[in-house]
Amino acid sequence: MMQNVHLAPETDEDDLYSGYNDYNPTYDTEELENDTGFQQAVRTSHGRRPPVTAKIPSTAVTRPIATGYGSKTSLMSSMGRLMTGAIQDGVTRPMTAVRAAGFTKAALRGSAFDPLGQSRGPAPPLETKNEDSPEEKIRQLEKKVNELVEESCIANSCGDLKLALEKAKDAGRKERVLVRQREQLTTPENINLDLTYSVLFNLASQYSANEMYAEALNTYQVIVKNKMFSNSGRLKVNMGNIYLKQRNYSKAIKFYRMALDQIPSVHKEMRIKIMQNIGVTFIKTGQYSDAINSFEHIMSMAPNLKAGFNLILSYFAIGDREKMKKAFQKLIAVPLEIDDDDKYISPTDDPHTNLVIEAIKNDHLRQMERERKAMAEKYIMTAAKLIAPVIETSFAVGYDWCVEVVKASQYVELANDLEINKAITYLRQKDFNQAVDTLKMFEKKDSRVKSAAATNLSFLYYLENEFAQASSYADLAVNSDRYNPSALTNKGNTVFANADYEKAAEFYKEALRNDSSCTEALYNIGLTYKKLNRLDEALECFLKLHAILRNSAQVLYQIANIHELMEDPNQAIEWLMQLISVVPTDSKALSKLGELYDSEGDKSQAFQYYYESYRYFPSNIEVIEWLGAYYIDTQFCEKAIQYFERASLIQPTQVKWQLMVASCFRRSGNYQKALDTYKDIHRKFPENVDCLRFLVRLCTDIGLKEVQEYATKLKRLEKMKEIREQRIKSGRDGSGTSRGKREGSAGSDSGQNSSASSKGERLSAKLRALPGTNEPYESSSNKEIDASYVDPLGPQIERPKTAAKKRIEEDDFADEELGDDLLPE
Secondary structure: OHHHOOOOOOOOOOOOOOOOOOOOHHHOHHHHHHOHHHHHHHHOHHHHOOOOOOOOOOOOOOOOOOOOOOOOOOOEOOOOOEOOOOEEOOEEOOOOOOHHHOOOHHHHHOOOOOOOOHHHOOOOOOOOOOOOOHHHHHHHHHHHHHHHHHHHHHHHHOOOHHHHHHHHHHHHHHHHHHHHHHHHHOOHHHOOHHHHHHHHHHHHHHHHHOOOHHHHHHHHHHHHHOOOOOOHHHHHHHHHHHHHHOOOHHHHHHHHHHHHHHOOOOOHHHHHHHHHHHHHHHHHHOOHHHHHHHHHHHHHHOOOHHHHHHHHHHHHHHOOHHHHHHHHHHHHOOOOOOOOHHHHOOOOOOHHHHHHHHHHOOOHHHHHHHHHHHHHHHHHHHHHHHHHHHHOOOHHHHHHHHHHHHHOOOOOOHHHHHHHHHHHHHHHOOOHHHHHHHHHHHHHOOHHHHHHHHHHHHHHHHHOOOHHHHHHHHHHHHHHOOOOHHHHHHHHHHHHHOOOHHHHHHHHHHHHHHOOOOHHHHHHHHHHHHHOOOHHHHHHHHHHHHHHOOOOHHHHHHHHHHHHHOOOHHHHHHHHHHHHHHOOOOHHHHHHHHHHHHHOOOHHHHHHHHHHHHHHOOOOHHHHHHHHHHHHHOOOHHHHHHHHHHHHHHOOOOHHHHHHHHHHHHHOOOHHHHHHHHHHHHHHOOOOHHHHHHHHHHHHHHOOOOHHHHHHHHHHHHHHHHHHHHHHHHHHHHOHHHHHHHHHHHHHHHHHOHHHHHHHHHHHHHHHOOOOOOOHHHHOOHHHOOOOOOOOOOOOOOOOOOOOOOOOOOOOHHHOOOOOOOOOO
16 A cells, blocks of 8 residues: 655755845835935935836846746846836845745845744833832822721721721821822813812711711812812702701701701702601700601602601691691502512422512512511501500590501501500500400411400400419410410410419420510520429529520529529529629618628628618618628627617517617617617517516616515516416427317418418527627517518519410519519510
């Protein structure tokens, strides 16, 4: 096969393409400037000579012919024109259409084929800027000013107002330097007015944000008075806002009107906003008729929710019932301009459509629509609650009118909420029967409304301690809406009231699973764990609640109480210190701190907190007793007298407080006053043995004649006491069975009155611990203490927090005792 292949012979022949780059240098335009003949022809008539023609003899044959093999000859056309590739006077002429393909005369010198010029190397470096030039300095300074303005705005958006103001001031200083430099180099017309305007406007805004209103007004004045700034009059709105914050309402209205005059009518939205500001300012000044004119104009031109609500307030202030109704109807008719919820329900099973709907179901536009709808409902509900009691003869009729108007509008679902608010109003007026009747009307409504009404009914019956009815309506609320956390919490409360703590905890857990922000359920489950003695879990619940409600006094108290139960007094003291920082006037918290310091042996700190507790609530018997005992222990019996006298006023049937007063007189050396006090006690309590013993002793020491009389009475009382004790002893020996029954009943009685009896024992134990316990009156038996007395600030029974759908206003916490229960919502 290879016999038919003929290889090209390797010869030393020249390149077939050589010579194509040969040309006559006469036509090289790059060297024309250095060509003497060409320059002479341009200046003189040398170039106008006629061309050489073929008539000249021997012209065509006297020059050699240039071949492709390197020999160079000259060819002339018949008209005397040089042919392509010809040579004249030893200079080659370029060939046509060869230069564009990259063939240059450099090829004759042996250079490589390089049509793109890659062999020339990298481009020369750019010329460096002269940073010392005035123009470059101005350009850099202008860039720096823009950066400072931007940094100031970013700092303001991040909440760092101080840094934003510093950046704005720095931008202002550099901008003034920039203006001076520009004036020196160029004409004033070349000054960047936009930059000056932005710097001044940002500086004024930062002054206003930092509440430096005088500086802000001065800066705005500089902008407004400068005629070179276009549309600067609009900033008078900002100046009016500052005057409004300063409560200079007349100037605020003046600047609002000046701004309104300078804004053309095509800017309708801005004019409406300024008119709304004018109306609000008129309301603040009490000029309700002028405010009504502004809001009426707004509602006729471009109705909106805020203007409609303010119009209702203005009519409410002047007491015009009919205009209130009309304004409420206008408020209801304001278009929301949001899409219906049906848009977010897929009509088909198309997966692409479902994906699109899922994507837009909770996007920013949807969230904005929800916020707008919630704001509209808030305005309508507030306006209805405001005007319902005054537009008709009674608030019930007024509510009915509002409900009918709402039902005929696009806010139909608000009608049921208004009915529930009507029931809440009955509750505030203490008309519980009407509230219950109103709520019972919802039993046949749809599930959501039925659940809300049943929740409130359960709450009402729970407050009235009718736990069976409360449990029934709680079940109805849960069955109507299983995911209602308030209903589940109320159900847990009814179970908690029946002491079924494990089951109550399950309901509270379910409520938290449905709504992790249900603070009532979290608080109640903490109480439940506390009842079950699961203190670690209870502490965890209350710590979680403390993270949500940072300044809740009741949560702080529960945490401190659990640490006390866990025998960690230092932690309990720390949490109680946080508690009194929230409610510094709560006497119960202060007395608890005194008790903890007393148990730790720190009497001075205990006295401080007990004394503070006494200042805020001077009727706590335990605090009064501790302070009196403290002064006796420190040998200041005169100061203890005032505390025991107050205790005798609080408990006039308790003889021991009056005996303590007499004892303090006797210890301080005032025997006559002590004798008079003992005589007064004897007149009030003639059968008190301790009083008679001291009367006998004092009369003997002083040498009074009444000693015999008091001694006779004392002997008779002691004899009667011995006879009574013998009868009791003989009765016990003769009836063992009845004694057992009596012991059983006494045990049950003691169980029922354990709180009161334990309190009486504590009081007697403290009195017996006072100095001089060998004296007869200080060793009085517990029978003389009224154990049925209930301390007004004693511990309460733990009741779980009630979660109702609607909140009921309560008194301030500082006026109540810190107990183990929260008031119902």
